[in-house]
Amino acid sequence: MATALLPSSFHNGYRQPGKGTPWVVESKEIGDDDEPHWITPPSSEVLSSTVHNSLGLNTLRTWPTIYDGTNSPHGIPKWWNPSKEVDVLICGAGPAGLQIACSLARQGVNFRIIDKAEQPLIAGRADGVQPRFLETLHSWGLATEVHEEGPLIERTAIYKDGKKLMFNTSHQSDSRYRGLHIITQGQLERIYVRDLLRHKVLVERQSSIVDFEATPDQSPSSHPVVIKLRNEKTGAEETIRSKFLVGSDGGASMVRKKLQIPFDGVSTDIYWGILDCKFESDYPHAWVFGSVISSKHGGCVIIPREDGYIRLYTQLDTSTTGPIAQSRQAKNSAEFQESGGHVDAHSVTADEVLQQANKIFAPYELKFAAPLSWFTVWKISERVARSFSSPDCRVHLAGDAAHIHSVMGAFGLNASIMDSANLAWKIGMCAQNKAKLSTLGPTYDSERRYHANRIIHVSGSYLRFICNSTFPLAEFNHVNKEWPPLPEPQKYQPTAGKPEEDLEFLKTFFGNNGPFLLGIDADYAPSVLVPYKSPAAAIAPRNGVRAPNPRVCFDMEKTGYLYDALTGAARLHLVIFASDLQGPVRDKLKRLAAAMSDPSSFFRRFGGLARFNPVLITKCISYEADSFLMSDGLDILRENCTVLYDDRAPDEDAHTCYEVDHAKGAIVFVRPDLWIGTSVFLDQVEELDKYFEAWLVPTEEKSTATNGINGHK
Secondary structure, three states: OOOOOOOEEOOOOOOEEOOOOOOOOOOOOOOHHHOOOOOOOOOEEEEOOOOOEOOEOOEEEEOHHHHOHHHOOOOOOOOOOOOOEEEEEEEOOOHHHHHHHHHHHHHOOOEEEEEOOOOOOOOOOOOEEOHHHHHHHHHHOOHHHHHOOOOEEOEEEEEEOOEEEEEEEOOOOOOOOOOEEEOOHHHHHHHHHHHHHHOOOOOEEOEEEEEEEEOOOOOOOOOOEEEEEEEOOOOOEEEEEEEEEEEOOOOOOHHHHHOOOOEEEEEEEEEEEEEEEOEEEOOOOOOOOEEEEEOOOEEEEEEEOHHHOEEEEEEEOOOOOOHHHHHHHHHOHHHHHHOOOOOOHHHOOHHHHHHHHHHHHOOOOEEEOOOOOEEEEEEEEEEEEOOOEOOOOOEEEOHHHOEEOOOOOOHHHHHHHHHHHHHHHHHHHHHOOOEOHHHHOOHHHHHHHHHHHHHHHHHHHHHHHHOOOOOOOOOOOOOOOOOOOOOOOOOOOOOOOOHHHHHHHHHHHHHHHHHHHOOOOOOOOOOOOOOOOOOOOOOOOOOOOEOOOOEEEEEOOEEEEHHHHOOOOOOEEEEEEOOOOOOHHHHHHHHHHHHHHOOOOHHHHOOHHHOEEEEEEEOOOHHHHHHHOOOOOOHHHHHHOEEEEOOOOOOOOHHHHHOOOOOOOEEEEEOOOOEEEEEEOOOOHHHHHHHHHOOEOOOOOOOOOOOOOOOOO
16 A cells, blocks of 8 residues: 555445544543453554655555564564574565465464564565466465456557557456566565464464574475574574575575575666656556556656556766756756766755656656655666575575566566475475475475566566666576476567557557466476476377366356366366267266276375365266266265366367366376376376376375474473
């Protein structure tokens, strides 16, 4: 949110402006029987920006007892008793770290999460989530609260040199969440913190890692990572042991530096001045997502936000001859010359950024219409860690600690959810001795680093178009030679007065990268999780791609999407396509049913319903399926599977979406992060035996996870 919530009233059944502070419940002196037990906890009003304009100050309301974790001024809950021996320590409570925590909490993994900040982010930074982000949160039960927060972006306007270059629909996808959803990073962090509180987890504030090392003991029951922590507020230190350490501690990651992992890439000469504010403007698309470009002065990016606010990114020229330098020289020539003609980007004022924006917007004009909600100056760096994991896979990097890039494409926040979802289920299963670290652990680096390298190229290409920049794109010479080649980056040569060339760039760029910009095109290279696919594959979607999410029927009174049945942070989803349960597919279903009851088959050996989530999709109507599944030994499918009914028209049903052979059927393994692992025909159950044997631990091998969360046993 951009500013503190105003009082509201629902007296007439809908929200209207209210008066006073209706959320405050105070103690009353009218007798014990009428005395409320619950009273409103203390709140505080904090400035959302350290820089202001002439229209005043902007504040946000925060609730320390809810959001500030161990730094709450009102004390720590009595149940708080963190353990000195945990499965996972998460260093950094930004989005990446909090997302990993939310997943681990749902898995029952014992963890602690620390952060050096006093509280969650108040304002600014990331501001939009892609459909794939929300699909992941849906599997954790958190999507609704996020996608309903701010505007939905489905159109883009781009002007250059005062003339319209493009105004069209954009951000279109087959996802139920369609386009780009606007939400501030601070609001997202507060959603996660509330979720963790429900799981009896507190973020340990003003805490940091002093040092860590991994010991040689790599047995499943060991806690080989020894970590020294310090409370920056009290100076107290403690040493804890952990099975895994996650460094989600930002672009200057201490964890990455301790591991001596190079941060490959470039630091560009591009600076953004970023303003969150309300504006008055005669620009015709001021409240539409898009860009305004000047061949002479650079570019601006517009992101419409809630309640009429706009985030405006403005490219700054901080050279000795740029407009900001000239403005300062005119105001105070002696002082400017004394500083050697250099402009400190972080001393640039909001008014100077607005002046620069007006040069770019000309002939249109912008004026501040409210106090600043947030302001900063940001230099663009494009870097990827040379490895996302330590050699023993006990320490991992996530989010900005692993990769940083420009704002173009909103990849910072949205890549973090992919890191988090990919890593959390893997270390969660390994910590509980449900999976083999030696084979599953390395797949995090191989899958997520390839995607990060592609982000740098895609985001960097678009950045250079918006900024009329010829700054070279980052080159990565340390990619895994077994990975497929990265798509060739699209290079832009700045043009003046040639809109046809700009339009050709945009047409090619969005044609090649549209789904990637929404997070739904992010395939993973072959590995133990994503085996090479044979030409005679059971389904058309490739191994290692996002699992398609068609509409289905759940029962006579409910329809939804396939993902509605694929929930849980670490469930192994088996999607069984069973056609109409008759003909040749029925005989193959009998073999599957027999395998599900066989103690030596993968389903029973690796945990049955405790680990697997079998979902059967049939072309039958519900009352037909009930009768067909009660004979021929198929009752085990009815008892163990969530049965979905594929009753949409044949040109849009789930079987067609996955291109299933109705005579052979198919079993599709969908990973907990909702990527396709592998697929087989219904009568190839033995192939799943070999597939899961490679990375799962049979259930007879005792789990070694510590009970509880945050050491609560």
